[in-house]
Amino acid sequence: MGSRASTLLRDEEIEEIKKETGFSHSQITRLYSRFTSLDKGENGTLCREDFQRIPELAINPLGDRIINAFFPEGEDQVNFRGFMRTLAHFRPIDDHEKNKDPNVSEPLNSRNNKLLFAFRLYDLDKDDKISRDELLQVLRMMVGVNISDDQLGSIADRTIQEADQDGDSFISFTEFIKTANTSLEPWARLPGTTLHHCHC
C-alpha cells in the first residue's frame, strides 16, 4: 500500500512475472509494496543490508544463507524480478496445473525445484553434493552452543549414513530428495491465499 506502488509497476511487467512465477495479480502487487518498503535506498533494487534490517531474519540461524539465495552469482543487488523469482519457489504446489506441456520447463514451485532450493542452501561450494563439512556447518548454526564438536560430528555422520546410498559419503541431490521428501509436507500445504495478509 502506498500511492507509489502501483504506478511504478507496469502491467506488462506484471503479466511477465505472472507467467514466469505463477503468482496472481494481487499477490504480485502486494509483494511489490513489500519490496519497496524494504528498499530504503529507493533505487529499485535490494542490497544485503536491506534484508538484514528485517528483525526476525536476524535471529534466524539460516538468515544469511537465505539472503544469499536471493542474490544471483556474484552480484550485490537484486531487482524485483529476481526477488519474485526466488519467492516463487515457495508458492504451494499445484497438483492440477493446467500447463501440461512437456516442452515448458518445470514451474518454479514444483517439488523438485523446492528441494533444489533447499539443497543449494546446504551446498555452499556448489558442487552438487553435500559434504560432511557443509553438513557440520549447517548443524552448528542450527544448534545451540552446548554441543561439543564430537557429538555434532557423530550426528553429521549418522545423517550422511542414513541418506547415502552409493557409499561415497556425500549426499547427492537424488539422495537428498529421498530423505527430505516427507519433510516437505508443510511446504506443500502453504496455501497461496494467505499472502493476502501481507503486512505492507
Place this chain on the structure above:
Amino acid sequence: MVRLLVLALLGFLSSRELAVFSADDASFKASEAHNNALDPRLHNGSEHPTQKRLKIFTFDYTHVQAPFEIALWIMLASLAKLGFHLYHHLPAVVPESCLLIMVGLLVGGVIYGVPHQASPFLSTDVFFLYLLPPIVLDAGYFLPLRLFFENLGTILCYAVGPFGLGDVSLLQTLLFGSLIAAVDPVAVLSVFEEIHVNEQLHILVFGESLLNDAVTVVLYKLFEAFCQMPTISAVDVVTGIGQFFMVVVGGVAVGIVYGFIAALTTRFTEKIQVIEPLSVFLYSYLSYLTSEMFHFSGIMAIIACAVTMKQYVESNVSQKSHTTIKYFMKMWSSVSETLIFIFLGVSKVRDSHEWSWPYISFTLFFCQGCIPMETKYHNVCLPFLGVIFLTSVVNKFRMNTITFKDQFIIAYGGLRGAISFSLVFLLDDFPRKKLFFTATIGVILFTVFVQGMTIKPLVELLEVKKTRKSPPSVSEEIHCRFLDHILAGVEDISGHWGQHYWKDKGDCQKPAASISPLLPGELDSIRTILTRNLLHIRRKTPSYNRHTLQWDGNAEEMKEILHRRSQSLGGNLTRKQGGASESGKELSKKKRLTRSHTVFRGFWTPFIVLAVTASLVGGFLLVCAVPFVSAKLYKLGGGFLITPGECHSSRGSQHFKEKA
C-alpha cells in the same frame, strides 16, 4: 516425597495453629464483650480490668483476619505446587487443577474442623470484580492472534453451538445447563500441557473455552433475570436474544476503544517506562469495569482490549516492561485461579454437612430426581455429540480438517472448573439450589479428576492405533528443522506469516528405513541431543506452561544471536549511511521503525473514519442550516470542517516524518 509430606504437614499445622489462636482469641473477645455488657464494673478476677493498662504483648487477630487468611491460603497453595513439582512423576499423571482442588479441600477441612468465625468467602462482587479479570486478561493477552482469527469461525461454532442444542425443559435447568457447559480454560490448558497437542488444536480449545466463558456469563445473567420474572412472553425471548447480541458487541466495542487509548498512551512513555505495565493493566481493568457498567460483557471487553493493545504495546514498550507485564499477568492469574479453587474446596466441605460427606453425597446425587441426572448426562454427552455434529458441519468449510483424534480431545478435554463453580455458587437461593450446587461440584470433580487424569493415556492409545508410531530418523529431524527455518525466513522477507503449522516434533514421521543398526543407546543420545538443542525460533504459539513460565529458555539464545548480528550489522550501517548517531542506537531505531511503520498504518484508520464523518456532518450542517437558523450553526459547521482538516494535516505531517 518426604519433602512433600513435610511441606504439607507444615502448612497444615501452621494454619491449624493460627486457627486455634483465632478460636481462642474469638472466645476471649466474646467473653470480654459479654462481661462488659453485663456489668462494666464487675471484675472477674485477674482477667480484664475495665481500666486500660499498657500491655507489653498484645495479640489481635480479628483485625487482620481476612487478608491474613487469604495470604495464608495462597502461600499454602504455592507451597503445595512447589512440592508437587519436586516429585517428578506426579505432574505427568495429575493435572494441577486437581492439586488445587485438593488443597482447597484440605483447607476447607481444617476450617470446618476448627470452631471459627466466618472466614472470607466468595461473594458476587469479589468474584466478578477481582478474581475473574486477571484470568481473562492473561488468556486474552497471550492469545496467539493469527491462529485465533484464522480459526475464528470454527471456534464460534463450538462456543455457541452447544447452547443452541441445550435442553428446553424447565427454565432452571436451562440456567443450569448454561453454566455447566462452561468449559474451563484453566483446567483444560494445564491438561493439554501434558499431552503436547499441536497448535491448531490448542487454539481451538483455548479459543472455545475463552468465548465460552463470555457466552456463559452472558446467558447466565440473562436466565437469571428470566428466573426472576413471573411470566415470560415471546417478546421477552426476542428481547433476550437482542440483549445477548447487544451485550457481546458492546463489550467488544468498549474493549477496542480502551485498547486504542492504551496504544496511544504507550507511544509516549519512552521517558517514564515505569508507567507502561501499569497502563496495560489499568486500561484492561477499566475496560472491564466500563462494560460492566453498561451491562455489557466484561470478558469480551477485556479480551478485545488485550488483543487490540498487544500489537502496539509490544512495539512501543521496552524489553523490561514487557517482561514485567508478562510476569505480573501470570502471577495475578495464578493467584486468582488458586483462590477460586480454594474457595471451591472450602465451600464444598463447609456446605457438605448438609449432605453428610462429599463422597456419600456424590453417590446420593446419582439417586436424586431424574431431572438433575438427566441434565448431568445431557451435559456430559452433549459435548461429544455436539462436537461431532459441529465438526462435520465445520469441516466442509475448512481446508485443514479436524481429525477424529482432535475431535475426541476437544470433547473429552472439556473440563469444567472455576467458572461453573463460581456461577453456581452465586445463584440466589431457590429450592433447587443445593441440588444444583452439589451437582456442579460433582461434575467439576468428575471432569477434573477423572477426565483430567485419563486424557493423556487415552490420547496415547488413540495415537498408537491410528498411526504407526515410529520415531523419525535423525536426518529427517534435521531436514525438518532446516526447512522450517527457511520457511520462517522467507515468510519474514515476504512480510507475511503464512498458515504454516509447526507441528509437534513427533509428526515429522515416516517409517524408518533399514540401515545399519546403531546401538540403541547411541541413537537415543543423538536424539536427545537434537531435541534439546535444535534452536526453536519463532515459536508462534507460546505453548507455555502457565504455572511455571518455562518457555523462556530461548531468550538467552536469541539474545546471543542478536548480539552477534548487531556487531556485524552495526559496522555496515555506519559505513553505508555515514550517520552521526552510534550504530547500536541507529540499529535499534531502524528496527523499531520497520516494525512500527507497518503497524501504524492500521492505527490511523479510526482517525480517518472520524475525520470523514466529521467533515460530512459539518458539510451537512452548513448546507442545510443556511436559510433557517442563526449564525451559530455556521460556526458549528465551520468547526466541524476545521477538525478533519487538522486531522488530515497532522497525519500528513506524521507521514512526512516517517518517510524522512
